[in-house]
Amino acid sequence: MNESLQRVCKIRNFWTTNSFLIRLDSMSKISPTSANACETLSDSCAFGGRIVRCSHQSTSTGTKMCFSVFEPPAAKTGPVPVLYWLSGLECTDENFVAKSGAFRAASELGLMIVICDTSPRGLNLPGETDSWDFGTGAGFYINATVPPFKGHYNMYDYVLSELPALIDSHFNTVKGVRSISGHSMGGHGALVLALKNPHAFASVSAFAPICNPTACPWGQKAFQGYLGSVEAGKPFDATEIMKISPSPIYRDILIDQGLNDKFLSSQLMHSNFEDACKSAGQKLTLRQHPGYDHGYNFVSTFIEDHLRYHKKYLSGKSTSVEIDGTSAIPSTTGQVIRCKAAVAWGPNEPLRYETVEVAPPKEGEVRIKVVANALCHTDQYTYSGQDPEGLFPVILGHEAGGIVESVGPGVLSVKPGDHVIPAYTPQCCETTCIFCQSPKTNLCPKIRSTQGRGLMPDGTSRFTCNGKQIYHFMGCSTMSEYTVLAEISVAKVSKQIPLAKACLLGCGISTGLGAVWNTCKVEPGSTVGVFGLGAVGLAVVQAAKIAGAKKIFAIDTNPKKFPIAQSLGATDFINPTTDVPTGKSLQQYLNEVTMWGLDYTFECIGNVEVMRAALESAHRGWGVSCVVGVAGSGKEISTRPFQLVTGRTWKGTAFGGWKSREAIPKLANSVIAGDLAIDQYITHVFNGVEKTHEAFEALHSGDCLRAVVVYDH
Ligand code: NAD
Ligand code: AHE
Ligand code: ZN
Numbered sequence: 001m002n003e004s005l006q007r008v009c010k011i012r013n014f015w016t017t018n019s020f021l022i023r024l025d026s027m028s029k030i031s032p033t034s035a036n037a038c039e040t041l042s043d044s045c046a047f048g049g050r051i052v053r054c055s056h057q058s059t060s061t062g063t064k065m066c067f068s069v070f071e072p073p074a075a076k077t078g079p080v081p082v083l084y085w086l087s088g089l090e091c092t093d094e095n096f097v098a099k100s101g102a103f104r105a106a107s108e109l110g111l112m113i114v115i116c117d118t119s120p121r122g123l124n125l126p127g128e129t130d131s132w133d134f135g136t137g138a139g140f141y142i143n144a145t146v147p148p149f150k151g152h153y154n155m156y157d158y159v160l161s162e163l164p165a166l167i168d169s170h171f172n173t174v175k176g177v178r179s180i181s182g183h184s185m186g187g188h189g190a191l192v193l194a195l196k197n198p199h200a201f202a203s204v205s206a207f208a209p210i211c212n213p214t215a216c217p218w219g220q221k222a223f224q225g226y227l228g229s230v231e232a233g234k235p236f237d238a239t240e241i242m243k244i245s246p247s248p249i250y251r252d253i254l255i256d257q258g259l260n261d262k263f264l265s266s267q268l269m270h271s272n273f274e275d276a277c278k279s280a281g282q283k284l285t286l287r288q289h290p291g292y293d294h295g296y297n298f299v300s301t302f303i304e305d306h307l308r309y310h311k312k313y314l315s316g317k318s319t320s321v322e323i324d325g326t327s328a329i330p331s332t333t334g335q336v337i338r339c340k341a342a343v344a345w346g347p348n349e350p351l352r353y354e355t356v357e358v359a360p361p362k363e364g365e366v367r368i369k370v371v372a373n374a375l376c377h378t379d380q381y382t383y384s385g386q387d388p389e390g391l392f393p394v395i396l397g398h399e400a401g402g403i404v405e406s407v408g409p410g411v412l413s414v415k416p417g418d419h420v421i422p423a424y425t426p427q428c429c430e431t432t433c434i435f436c437q438s439p440k441t442n443l444c445p446k447i448r449s450t451q452g453r454g455l456m457p458d459g460t461s462r463f464t465c466n467g468k469q470i471y472h473f474m475g476c477s478t479m480s481e482y483t484v485l486a487e488i489s490v491a492k493v494s495k496q497i498p499l500a501k502a503c504l505l506g507c508g509i510s511t512g513l514g515a516v517w518n519t520c521k522v523e524p525g526s527t528v529g530v531f532g533l534g535a536v537g538l539a540v541v542q543a544a545k546i547a548g549a550k551k552i553f554a555i556d557t558n559p560k561k562f563p564i565a566q567s568l569g570a571t572d573f574i575n576p577t578t579d580v581p582t583g584k585s586l587q588q589y590l591n592e593v594t595m596w597g598l599d600y601t602f603e604c605i606g607n608v609e610v611m612r613a614a615l616e617s618a619h620r621g622w623g624v625s626c627v628v629g630v631a632g633s634g635k636e637i638s639t640r641p642f643q644l645v646t647g648r649t650w651k652g653t654a655f656g657g658w659k660s661r662e663a664i665p666k667l668a669n670s671v672i673a674g675d676l677a678i679d680q681y682i683t684h685v686f687n688g689v690e691k692t693h694e695a696f697e698a699l700h701s702g703d704c705l706r707a708v709v710v711y712d713h
Helices: 003-017 093-099 103-109 155-170 185-196 217-227 231-236 238-243 264-268 270-280 296-314 377-383 448-452 499-506 508-519 535-547 559-568 586-594 608-616 641-645 660-672 689-700
Strands: 038-046 049-057 064-071 080-086 112-116 173-183 204-207 253-258 284-289 337-343 352-358 365-374 399-407 419-422 463-465 468-470 482-486 490-493 527-531 551-555 572-574 600-603 624-627 649-652 682-687 706-710
Touching: 049 093, 049 103, 064 093, 064 103, 064 155, 080 155, 080 185, 080 296, 093 112, 093 296, 103 112, 103 296, 112 155, 155 173, 155 185, 173 185, 173 296, 185 204, 185 238, 204 296, 217 231, 217 264, 231 238, 238 270, 253 264, 253 270, 253 296, 270 284, 284 296, 337 463, 337 689, 352 482, 352 689, 365 419, 365 499, 377 689, 399 499, 419 499, 490 660, 499 508, 499 660, 499 682, 499 706, 508 535, 508 600, 508 660, 527 535, 527 608, 535 551, 535 559, 535 600, 551 559, 551 586, 559 572, 572 586, 586 608, 600 608, 608 624, 682 689, 689 706
Parallel strands: 080 112, 080 173, 173 204, 204 253, 253 284, 527 551, 527 600, 551 572, 600 624, 624 649, 682 706
Antiparallel strands: 038 049, 049 064, 064 112, 337 352, 352 463, 365 399, 365 482, 365 706, 399 419, 419 490, 463 468
8 A cells, every 4th residue: 555545544544433633644743632633524425535524723813714625536546636616705615515516527537626614703803794795704815904803814824825734734635736716705816816826826717706806895895894995905806916917827717707697797897807817918718608697506517617627737738638537538639530421522413421531629629529410401502502602522511419529729618528519600708709798699700701611710621531621511511420610619418318319409490499489589479470391490380389379370382291380389381382372472372361461470491582472471560570591692582672661570590599509508408308399300310421312312302301310430
């Protein structure tokens, strides 16, 4: 047994038989009551390791202090690196333990997490318990300089020196190797401690940190009370520290911020820190998450990313390559992969099944093993040469599911082994992206120009075949066993949904649902017309029914589509070639049978004549018509302006208005929960990328909604 293992065994036996921990390096000399002793308050197994809660007499605060430690199983066999976690206002060490959901990943990563309390407790100082945002539970991780807090509220010293010394003496840690993170007030503490002591911490991250405390009420109150003035708080203000820093302090700083956080503008002020980082040349990875609030559900959603981020720096690696938390690196990482792909060498030329070379992902890119690819009408449209953006030779395909094989430098949001859906409408989430920041659109333009030119964001292709460069398609190219995408173009989904089903969420079904729920926001009791009953149109029918539409007209030249439309909620069925009286247009007929037209109409074909019919059969005064179908090169829509003057609105949708990376996982969860049925769209299944041609033929047959090609790797 090596020395460190012997130490751990001693500590374990001691925990199980005593309520005290004592110094390992001098067990016989130091009694449980000595300054460096800890009392074990609880000790339970978790994820192969254990969670221990201890208390000890602190020299920094002059009080008993509690802390919790997650010790990963790796500590049984060798020293492990440590992440310090600082909690927010009103918390103790126990909030993180109960709510963060961090320990499975920490166990897999071999990372110890030390969670400390937010203030000294039980001193009964005047003013200490008058409010929730000052005093007890609100120590702000600074050293107080004014009475009555001076001499006790020394959380800065406690976190920087006393607690690490205690941890290093009692646990099997890699000495001196630590990182730090925290939430809200703890995020402020983590940033300040790290920025002021870069030698002490390998990396720093934060969730919803108070970024500029001298400029917000929480911080001003704390600095006034603990330091005597707000001005005195400037050296403990992350934004102020960065403002005067002549150079970057860390290679990167990771911050996650929920955009539905009620404290965002009044207390947290992340953009002030962002500006200060810019002026110092400090790289800041600021990820903003629409819909997330300030609570621990937000923290638990992203904590694994932070653990991986810190592990990368704690291990001295610049890129992390772990599969499902193990340190196994796939043999293909960093290598060119040769695999099968369906290559379209020219418009309508027979697909050729070639061995292609797929280069490793570059910075900000992800290489995935494609598991299943469904055909969408748009693949056919581009293949046929009608797409003005169509380029050849190309690997088509954009409705797919895959598994991350490897990631390029800087990729944090996904890791090898994750299940992902490619998203041809990316979501960069950057603060400077006015599209991602706006709730009005999903059309992030970050990589649109290179995507439209069949290239990756750096302007090059990752595919070659027989020495020739092959173009990417819609940023996806999933008719290949492996493909490379931008990190911002993949949506991570639960592994509980089979990828051969989840692939449908990558385009047609999500588009139809979103056209109704997002783009048009169809209200209960509405009347709806759906022109074209492919998978997209049928998803419109399904969504309209769920939205409470009272009448849904299903319109298609192929009457074989009517039974499934009926099963999804359509109430009326029109075959324009047989049901419209001679001499009448489709729109005239519809206006006649509905009196004034339909509240909402959706064109799901890509035919500009039908787009006109759909607009002109929208209700006088308020009808909305949505263009979903994609029309061929050179086609234009027209109508009499009078149609708009008399109250009709013409709009369109791309990917149903969904912000892809946040929406696709939610749609997948709805499928898993049984709230959203999508099985009915899979009418054909093929095995092997070489069956892609047969899948195209099925799509033409008139009986097909979605043909899914499952790749047999
Ligand atoms: P699809 O080919 O499976 O379905 C089209 C349906 O329209 C078929 O049922 C066909 O019989 C019917 N149809 C054809 N001509 C018709 C006519 N004149 N009148 C009535 N019905 C007619 O296609 P899909 O995969 O469901 O896609 C539908 C359209 O949506 C395509 O143009 C596709 O490119 C487009 N699309 C757009 C988006 C977007 O984000 N806007 C996303 C996905 C697909
Ligand atoms: N390349 C065509 C436009 C194609 C198009 O409109 N694509 C739809 C998605 S179809 C999915 O099956 C889309 O969302 N477009 C938005 C975008 O940014 O491309 C052309 O006309 O040039
Ligand atoms: Zn599509």
